Amino acid sequence: MFEFATILAAESEEMPSVLAVPLDELIIGLIAFLLVFGTLAKFVLPKIKATLDERADLIEGGLERAGKAEEEAAVVLAEYQKQLAGAREEASAIRTAAQADRTAIVEEARNEARIAAASVTAAAEAAMAAERAQAVSALTRQVGELALSLADKVVGEALSNDARVASTVDAFIADLERAAAK
């Protein structure tokens, strides 16, 4: 303890305390700080601050642009989807209409075919009836004439000019016709 005290005493005699603050060191320290601060604040740091601000602006601008592009894309997508839905609706309407058209066309064709078939049948039937009537009348006449000529031969006289004979023949033919009509 004693030794320590003497060392301290000896030191304080020989050299200034480590806690001394000489004015010249204060001034030199102040000059050093002012040199650094003055140069950096005036010439060096404003440049990097401007660059960093510019970069931040650029990044923010980029983000803004990206946001805008995204919005635009969303609008375009919505529009496209709307169009797609419209097209689908239209297609389905067209399909329904085509279905209806097809049914109508088929129905019409069927009707036409039926009508045509009916008319063909009717024409054929009419022709057949006419032919039949013609054949019947021709046959009746021939049979009458045949019977007359046979009766001529059988009776041996000419009956053709006789009014009575003529009426008889006519009655006969009428009978024949009646029988044929039955």
Add this chain to the structure above:
Amino acid sequence: MAFSVLASGGPNCKIFSGCGFPAPGAEIFQFDAILSFSIGGLTFNVSKVTFLLLLAVVVIIGFFGYAFRKPKLVPRGAQNVGELGYLFIRDGIVKETIGKGGEKFVPFLFSFFFLVWILNFWGIVPGAQLPVTSIFAIPVTFAIIVYVTWVPLGIYKQGFVGFFKNIMFPPGVPKGMYILLTPIELISNFLVRPFTHAVRLFANMFAGHLLLATFSIAAFYLLTFSVIGIIGSAASFTLAVMLTAFEAFIQALQAYIFTLLAAVYIGSALHAEH
């Protein structure tokens, strides 16, 4: 540490040679003037301290002047490193502690951080081997600069009465407590603050330098052809190396703390405490 060793005990001062351990003391913080001149009756002593101080100024202005000579939007090389430092001060210290209106003080705090850091850093640079901030006048100068910045700033921003009222009468305290609190706040903010601000930096650097010097001298002092000498010398040398790494960390940390405190003081001047 060769210079210190020679200065402390001479090349032949070894263990078992009748020479006591030349423990380093205050003398390793004293430097002879290389040159003295006088301006207006005040004598300026140009010594190693002055030289390292001005070298730090040149290194800082040189590096950042080079790094930011033509800043590009896409940084390369030195600009990248410089930007890292700038963003550390701006985002890591100013935005965190001052917040609104702090941007203006970035150059001020930037200068402090790098000046203090480089001055600390000289402590582990071979050839320099003196943390300039362990010379008490230097941290005192810096603490005074910070003090004469934040006190007038607070008076300017909050008004003379408002500033002292905000500091001496913190809100949210029972009225009776002000009898106790007001003197404490007054003393702690206006008297203790600048003192601790300077002493914290000085004492850390001073102690660190003394510790490094002690183990470096021990490594030399114990280096003799004996078991105790070799083991002791190797252990001291290993410790000196480890302490050097530890000092590198402390130097950056103290520079950060000094700057952070300066930012806190400026912040308290800009915005009243809540």
